[in-house]
Amino acid sequence: MDLGAITKYSALHAKPNGLILQYGTAGFRTKAEHLDHVMFRMGLLAVLRSKQTKSTIGVMVTASHNPEEDNGVKLVDPLGEMLAPSWEEHATCLANAEEQDMQRVLIDISEKEAVNLQQDAFVVIGRDTRPSSEKLSQSVIDGVTVLGGQFHDYGLLTTPQLHYMVYCRNTGGRYGKATIEGYYQKLSKAFVELTKQASCSGDEYRSLKVDCANGIGALKLREMEHYFSQGLSVQLFNDGSKGKLNHLCGADFVKSHQKPPQGMEIKSNERCCSFDGDADRIVYYYHDADGHFHLIDGDKIATLISSFLKELLVEIGESLNIGVVQTAYANGSSTRYLEEVMKVPVYCTKTGVKHLHHKAQEFDIGVYFEANGHGTALFSTAVEMKIKQSAEQLEDKKRKAAKMLENIIDLFNQAAGDAISDMLVIEAILALKGLTVQQWDALYTDLPNRQLKVQVADRRVISTTDAERQAVTPPGLQEAINDLVKKYKLSRAFVRPSGTEDVVRVYAEADSQGSRLVVWIFIIWPLHILLKVCAKPGQSTVSALNRESGGDIWQLSCRSLSHLRV
Ligand code: 16G
Ligand code: MG
Numbered sequence: 001m002d003l004g005a006i007t008k009y010s011a012l013h014a015k016p017n018g019l020i021l022q023y024g025t026a027g028f029r030t031k032a033e034h035l036d037h038v039m040f041r042m043g044l045l046a047v048l049r050s051k052q053t054k055s056t057i058g059v060m061v062t063a064s065h066n067p068e069e070d071n072g073v074k075l076v077d078p079l080g081e082m083l084a085p086s087w088e089e090h091a092t093c094l095a096n097a098e099e100q101d102m103q104r105v106l107i108d109i110s111e112k113e114a115v116n117l118q119q120d121a122f123v124v125i126g127r128d129t130r131p132s133s134e135k136l137s138q139s140v141i142d143g144v145t146v147l148g149g150q151f152h153d154y155g156l157l158t159t160p161q162l163h164y165m166v167y168c169r170n171t172g173g174r175y176g177k178a179t180i181e182g183y184y185q186k187l188s189k190a191f192v193e194l195t196k197q198a199s200c201s202g203d204e205y206r207s208l209k210v211d212c213a214n215g216i217g218a219l220k221l222r223e224m225e226h227y228f229s230q231g232l233s234v235q236l237f238n239d240g241s242k243g244k245l246n247h248l249c250g251a252d253f254v255k256s257h258q259k260p261p262q263g264m265e266i267k268s269n270e271r272c273c274s275f276d277g278d279a280d281r282i283v284y285y286y287h288d289a290d291g292h293f294h295l296i297d298g299d300k301i302a303t304l305i306s307s308f309l310k311e312l313l314v315e316i317g318e319s320l321n322i323g324v325v326q327t328a329y330a331n332g333s334s335t336r337y338l339e340e341v342m343k344v345p346v347y348c349t350k351t352g353v354k355h356l357h358h359k360a361q362e363f364d365i366g367v368y369f370e371a372n373g374h375g376t377a378l379f380s381t382a383v384e385m386k387i388k389q390s391a392e393q394l395e396d397k398k399r400k401a402a403k404m405l406e407n408i409i410d411l412f413n414q415a416a417g418d419a420i421s422d423m424l425v426i427e428a429i430l431a432l433k434g435l436t437v438q439q440w441d442a443l444y445t446d447l448p449n450r451q452l453k454v455q456v457a458d459r460r461v462i463s464t465t466d467a468e469r470q471a472v473t474p475p476g477l478q479e480a481i482n483d484l485v486k487k488y489k490l491s492r493a494f495v496r497p498s499g500t501e502d503v504v505r506v507y508a509e510a511d512s513q514g515s516r517l518v519v520w521i522f523i524i525w526p527l528h529i530l531l532k533v534c535a536k537p538g539q540s541t542v543s544a545l546n547r548e549s550g551g552d553i554w555q556l557s558c559r560s561l562s563h564l565r566v
Helices: 003-012 036-053 085-096 099-112 133-146 159-169 180-196 216-228 251-257 298-316 332-341 353-360 381-393 396-411 419-433 437-441 477-485 515-534 541-548 552-561
Strands: 028-031 056-061 070-076 122-127 150-156 207-211 233-237 272-275 282-287 293-296 322-327 346-349 365-369 375-379 449-454 463-465 470-473 492-497 504-509
Touching: 003 036, 003 099, 003 133, 036 056, 036 070, 036 085, 036 099, 036 122, 036 133, 056 133, 056 159, 070 133, 070 159, 085 099, 122 133, 122 159, 133 150, 150 159, 150 216, 159 180, 159 419, 180 216, 180 396, 180 419, 207 419, 216 233, 216 419, 251 272, 251 282, 272 419, 282 298, 282 419, 282 437, 293 437, 298 322, 298 332, 298 365, 298 375, 298 396, 298 419, 298 437, 322 332, 322 353, 332 346, 346 353, 353 365, 353 375, 375 381, 375 419, 381 396, 396 419, 463 492, 470 477, 470 492, 477 492
Parallel strands: 056 122, 122 150, 207 233, 207 272, 322 346, 322 365
Antiparallel strands: 028 070, 056 070, 272 282, 282 293, 365 375, 449 504, 463 470, 492 504
């Protein structure tokens, strides 16, 4: 380690005084102008991680669905997974070390993790389309270089594409070729093979409108579309030619506002989808004949995928263990449908892809999705081998199903949830099953639900257990939620501190009887208590609520809270 060079270069990427950042659910994220030192230091850390694992490590510069002015960075571990938790702590320490402590922190990490500093290191880098991303990824490269690491800069990539590259490079090419061309070819070949087998290939199944959130997804889908155009024609909106990244568009906007993105014309019953800013999330939606908007979120995507996989397994005659992984945000109807109708076991983990991914690895086939549209399916190596054999050996009908499964396995990005790959999986399944978007939507009816975010003085006053479904502190909060929830059918509510923003998130759902009012009361009640405990100084409960709901809550809160005692 050339400590002199590190100190010299670090001074060119100086840390702003007093700035403390945390490696959160999906890495570091904040205003782009505060991130130069973090990028340089994550370049250093990636080299150490690469030396320790003797593998290629990825660094992605993106802030996903955050506003354009923000940016962020996350490290990708050898099998395309999120960084191991112990290294998240190292990342936080390194990012927050004062200039004069940097060397010591680097040495500490190397010693704690028994890093052989003589080992070679290789880092691959990708970035999204934010104006700040190019310069920030150059700072990552500075960090890699000063520690003697080799690197390959892929330039503009979606986040899941970078995960794919890392996975390919560390599995000797068995997973695929670590080039953008390799990614396009692998997915498109599987998709075209699958759609060739579809009996219904009318126009309805062939065309799809895609809102690209004015982000990297547009660029990459445009590059890729001619590879799969035999099976699907995509019409891109919010492609970055004029609008602002994630502004009034994209998967996060559509999911949280439960309305279509701006900049997209939707005719009734047309199938549409939205990516987020780095194209690792996808949600579908349509307008019915009466002009009502219908959102098809991650829960329904998981249901479609897992039921299709289960049907194929039955046809092949394989009894493999298949599980679905969700978070507390999964709509209660989806969980009931999966467990009771489809008889598929469902598991709940904390929010954040790393938790779901980890749980999904326990099954022969693990399908995981967050309601917000982030997810994929994982297949164990044993399953992949078994299906490959079946596709060669079984007799006709079974062979056809095994072949289909083989292609579906290739079509999933098993390194990370991937909007492009998920979109192609969904389109293939709809075409193969001859399902319209309305039929898919009708699998079950979502319980009415609401989500809210609230700023509090210190979100850490709230701690949770049971996969974030129960609040442990502040005292009294969970009891208040319980008291209220038990009065309404199929109702559920929870409060959790966000891992990506300085806010508290609140979720509630109940059956459709008096849905809107009931759901708002659910939210108002625990929040009322919550804000009494930890409101920002000078902020009144109602004004905070009112601001969050855009005024919607004011009248309701007056009426519905007047008879409740807090
Ligand atoms: C990040 C997470 C996502 C989570 C979201 C909200 C990854 C790759 N992404 O986008 O899983 O749902 O943050 O998290 O992990 P929050 O509610 O804790 O802010
Ligand atoms: Mg994202």
